[in-house]
Amino acid sequence: MDVDSNWATDWVRRSADAVAAHKADLAALDRAIGDGDHGENLDRGYRAALAALDGLGDDATPADALMLVATTLISNVGGAAGPLYGTAFLKASGAAQGLDELGPSDVVAILTAARDGIVLRGKAEPGDKTMVDAWTPAVEAASAAAAAGSDVRAVLEAAAGAAERGAVDTEPLVARKGRASYLGERSAGHRDPGAESTALLLRAAAEAAADAAERRGS
């Protein structure tokens, strides 16, 4: 089964919950190799997004919900993550344009557009120890799952799992982009906060899809 705008808004709500619940963890990761504000920044952004959801009309499409997340994050998060996540959701919204229901390949297109947006803005390569190291395996796993005939729920499950592994895999890396890069070798041994938050957001997407499937009884 496919997902619709309910999934998109549920994703926002679950993302807000996850970020709020892990705010302190993200702050601690960012304190270790950055400046400690990643948890607070994302939380401020998602609280604003949650509030903004009320303004979304009943006829809103998934693209509308994604666009709302994009603009809200851009004007509330700040720091590096604000424009990066903002661009991700902006591009994701573009990829969802005109669609009321999203199938497995649509979801892959959305995730790919999001990842490409981040790379376009931030110019990080895989292995630079950034959120790209969670997004890239997520996109790959999602593509593989879709190619293998999985449904949306399984595609997002694959993406979330890969992002989580990708976040863990940033630990030995030496940062080459963002604030952590100033630490050079000393950045190794710590997980990248942006990769961790990416894993949280994609897990929220998967849970929203699982719940949608459950509700529709499939």
Place this chain on the structure above:
Amino acid sequence: MDVDSNWATDWVRRSADAVAAHKADLAALDRAIGDGDHGENLDRGYRAALAALDGLGDDATPADALMLVATTLISNVGGAAGPLYGTAFLKASGAAQGLDELGPSDVVAILTAARDGIVLRGKAEPGDKTMVDAWTPAVEAASAAAAAGSDVRAVLEAAAGAAERGAVDTEPLVARKGRASYLGERSAGHRDPGAESTALLLRAAAEAAADAAERRGS
């Protein structure tokens, strides 16, 4: 037996040693009810006085030595204690004027002049929890000893003992002069640093007299 200018210069040396040895204790007392600089200030002054002793001619009188202490303390100690001790030694020097040998009544006159100088400058009364509370019993004990026919050594021993008891007796008092007075009731329970340093200086005076007596074999 009486004392001469050797006693006066020995007093300076022993005072410098005693202050250096108890610098940290005086600092701690002053930190509790003041600003913690009393030890350092007096130590700076007595180190300067020690250095200045070299400039004292062979024909220097006790009054010259006391004057040298006065001017050196005035221009090196600063804070409240600098002018107070400075005035004390200035007046003490005046009381010793013209004398090469000091007998019991001369020593009483010197201590009295010193105490009066402090009261003149600082306007503290007995019981205000200041150095006056060490000087006043010291003067009284010295007078009593001299009146009873004691020699200089015993007179100064009486003064030192009384100053020490006077310093201890400042502990329950509430300060009414100097920095400690800002604490009001909270100043009770702490010994006054200036009273304590007075006890150190008078103990040094007594030891110098004892040593002079020993040397002369009396």
Place this chain on the structure above:
Amino acid sequence: MKKLINDPVDVVAESVAGFGAAHADIVRVVADPLHVVRRDAPVAGKVALVSGGGSGHEPLHAGYVGHGMLDAAVPGAVFTSPTPDRILAAMQAVDAGAGVLLIVKNYTGDVLNFETAAELAAAQGIDVRTVVTDDDVAVTDSLYTAGRRGTGGTVLVERIAGAAAERGDDLDAVASIAAAVNADARSMGVALTPCTVPHSGEPSFALAEDEMEFGIGIHGEPGRETLPMEAADRIVDRLLDVILPDLPFASGDRVLLMTDGMGGTPLAELYIAHRRASERLAEEGIEVVRSLVGDHVTALEMQGCALTVLRLDDERIELWDAPVQTASLRWRR
């Protein structure tokens, strides 16, 4: 962590409001989207200078808004770049048609948010140039990192370019003076204590009683290396050992020497450091012709110091000395 604050969420808004109340003769504060503009903005015919960045570095940047320096400052959350909507609003408020120069400290967040704002402003017909400051020599490898950070040199860029704009230079000229000042400035700092972001409550890093963080960043991000604590003169020499060969500064150069606090350093200690730095530069035949000592680019209550050396020439000296009237830098007005 004890701080003179109310709700941590309100720190920036309340602080900027207090700033506006204290300096109403110089600035105007707009609460939403939050930004600070000089009282008389937009100034007809003048190129406008806009800067901004995370809060917690006060007086940077709002303290430098006024005649002869910035036209607007855009504060972000503590240690967090401001968002593009605020930056855009500030640009719109101060543009007088002569264009806007953005002065951006080189941190990924600042660069990305100001870039977005610049795109939006350009789309509205505002003529925009951007100078990214990157004077911090603590970052060794600019190729495999986000590049050198913008620190103390930013204040000097704001001042000298601000004076050029006040003199009537056009956008390209102001931008090129700003870029040249940045290119001739070098900075490096050391922290003796960490700082604590209000909403975090945890110190930004750990330092033992006998350690210092050498090459610290102004966001409390750990520095180049943790070294044993040393005497002030030795610390200053260590900083200059990195700073001087980098440009390089050479015998005969005239420079501005800035000894900057981190927020929590007693001024008396900064002068001790400044004394050794001046002495060392004299030993190298470098003449300190202008000095600036105090808290200019801070990291909350962090203790330590940063040195900035800027090569001067007659024009820069003239611009430096020109009238300036801001909350934190003021003379001849």
Place this chain on the structure above:
Amino acid sequence: MKKLINDPVDVVAESVAGFGAAHADIVRVVADPLHVVRRDAPVAGKVALVSGGGSGHEPLHAGYVGHGMLDAAVPGAVFTSPTPDRILAAMQAVDAGAGVLLIVKNYTGDVLNFETAAELAAAQGIDVRTVVTDDDVAVTDSLYTAGRRGTGGTVLVERIAGAAAERGDDLDAVASIAAAVNADARSMGVALTPCTVPHSGEPSFALAEDEMEFGIGIHGEPGRETLPMEAADRIVDRLLDVILPDLPFASGDRVLLMTDGMGGTPLAELYIAHRRASERLAEEGIEVVRSLVGDHVTALEMQGCALTVLRLDDERIELWDAPVQTASLRWRR
């Protein structure tokens, strides 16, 4: 205790030397006996203002030497009044025959040392007046104590009396303006952390993580009482609850509001406090017509803040606004 110093014994000498190097356009430093004079001293025909006190309160007093403020400052050891020989040397250096006004903060040590210096100067034919500042309302009982302490109000006295001297007022007039400003100023401070005197190495007092020292003195001497830590607005209200009824300040008054750091407080926090203080004064119908926010009278690296409120009239406003050119307070020059 980590400090940016060399040998603790050299702290004051090295710091003042660095100060002199940084501000050679404004001051001249004499190393022995140590004092700081304005570059163009003695100024013909002008009444000279001399102040001083223990070091550790920077920028007080050396930071206020210059046109429109002090003619000389005399630094003592850290938290220790300077000795009479230094004070006398400063008076001799700046007296231009029109007399010298001594501005002395009311601490036993300062009063006694300046008194001695004044006697020596008078014996040399210098016309001397003394104003003892005692604006700190934290001291409740002036009869059975050394009396109220001089704190933030001292800066305002130095500034306004300095402008009067620059205007050409004679010694009696300058002294009476100084005394009147002191009489109309009220201050009180609170510390969140203690400070550590360099040669001592021990914090001046102990404060738990949830405590503050209310009515702190600027030498880190314990305050009126130890209270549980509170939000900034509540702390500011507590301070004003003591300050305002004391003069008393009344609805319709025009005032200068000074929100002072203790040395280690981030500027952003001072503005948060200033915001509430301005708001509260407005609530009471008191109009804040001039503001001063920052580190002016500090206690090394102590964190906290002090508020000073001074009643203004047209003349004081005019004197306040007159040109001033010192290291730490400067405008219109």
